[in-house]
Amino acid sequence: MLRRTLFTLPLAIAAQQRKALKIVGLETDLKINPPRKPNYDALQALGIHSGTVTLRIKTDAGITGWASSSFGTVEGGPKVLRAILEEEVKPLILNQDPAFPRKIRAILNQGLQYQGLTGITQFAIAATDIAIWDILGKHANLPVWRMIGAMRDRMPVYSMCGWYYDNDDDLSQYKAEIEKALAHGYRAIKIKTGKYSMADDERRIRLAQDLAGKDRRVMLDANQVFSRNEALRRGHIYQQMGVFWYEEPLPPQDMAGYAELADKLEIRLATGENLYTKYQFNDLIQRKGADIVQPDNRRAGGVTEWLEIAAIADAAGIQLASHGGGDVNMNMLCAVPNAIYMETGGPQPRMINGEVTAPEVPGMATDPTIK
Ligand SMILES: [Mg+2]
Structure with missing residues (x-):
């Protein structure tokens, strides 16, 4: 019995x-x-x-x-x-x-x-x-990253902290925000560039690199604003300055421009936050237009589409970093072999040595009633 x-x-x-x-x-x-x-x-x-x-x-x-x-x-x-x-x-x-x-x-x-x-x-x-x-x-009764084929249970994160602010010509607020991120324990930071002159970019980059020191990485994000010529001209200087990646120099639809830049620059080219579905990512990847793809979980698609994008990138030897952070991204990134970073800002729950540990609540950790 x-x-x-x-x-x-x-x-x-x-x-x-x-x-x-x-x-x-x-x-x-x-x-x-x-x-x-x-x-x-x-x-x-x-x-x-x-x-x-x-x-x-x-x-x-x-x-x-x-x-x-x-x-x-x-x-x-x-x-x-x-x-x-x-x-x-x-x-x-x-x-x-x-x-x-x-x-x-x-x-x-x-x-x-x-x-x-x-x-x-x-x-x-x-x-x-x-x-x-x-x-x-x-x-x-499982967190989604454990269901869909886990690669890891923690992710390196970087802080998007170096924005432009009103009345900040002396970069005092810019500097304070970077210092705050470093104090939180981030081992990589991202700053905005491209709003003003190359000389202004250089001033911002140098300050960020001085604050970060030799052991931490600095990434740049130009948010689509350059022409192809300007993107190349500035890209050479960013490259010389030893920046870790150069993000979204061109409008997202200019895939031919990305291919040209990636061919002419050695610095890692990152883009993808404004691309939709695996078909657009596949187009970019086929043209060899990026070294790092950055899917966004609202635009690229949900978990299902995201995993397919990650696999297409992986097969082409391309790395992946999420646009944005939080537990939805953690649930996907922990199952992506070629993922290198989650983007985020501010103090992070569960951050150890510059990495965030995966959520353990069942599902996507999107339900505020079980957090
Ligand atoms: Mg960006």
Whole structure:
């Protein structure tokens, strides 16, 4: 009798787990933040208009999958995203089984193709996928990085700390922000360049390198603002100065320009935060337009698409660093063999020796009720 219980109980649980789940609801919350004092990169001001859409996908098993998507600058963006989720995604995914994320992606790609699968439409598809992986992780009672094939349980992080600020000609705020990041324990920092002259860039880089010292890395981000000629001219100087990587010198759509730059410069070229789906990454990679790709989990796609992008890059010998940080990125990066960094800022929970340890809550660690 005892023996029978031991053998039948796990089988009963397994049978129950195989029972199909069903999506029975989708809810969203919209939060518009009050304007704060902006910080700037070479392209834009961040913080004046910002907001977040939170997504909850409900299942008949009582498991809710959470995701959120934040905007740093587009005033109407969160409202558009909410409308796409409520009015277009919801009817497409109701009654689907969340255990089929690639099928759900195919349904969304087909259902939303009329309006195009890039832009805010992809923010909606990506958030849906992340919420679905949150359901799957909770159902399996595992953090997603442990389910999808872990490579590591911690990631090196760098701090995006060297912004442009109002009334900062003497770089005192710039310097204070870098010092704060180093005091938090970061072993790599990123600064913005390209807003003003090359001489201004050199002043900023030298100050950052002096503060960081020889054992810490400094990366640069130009946020798309250069022409091809200017990107090459400045790239040679950045290279001589020993910067670790040179990020997004050109508009993201200029793939031929990236290929030309990557060919002419030895410095690591990084880009990808404004590319959508594996098809655009594949285009960049086929053209040999980057040394490091930087997918964003709102634009590139969710977990499903991200892992495919990472694999395409890996096969081409290209490294990966996330655009942005947090637990969603940690859940993906820990399963990506060619990942080298997570981007982030501020003090990090679970940071040891310049690395963040992976979240251990089941799912994507997106659910504020179980953190
Ligand atoms: Mg960037």
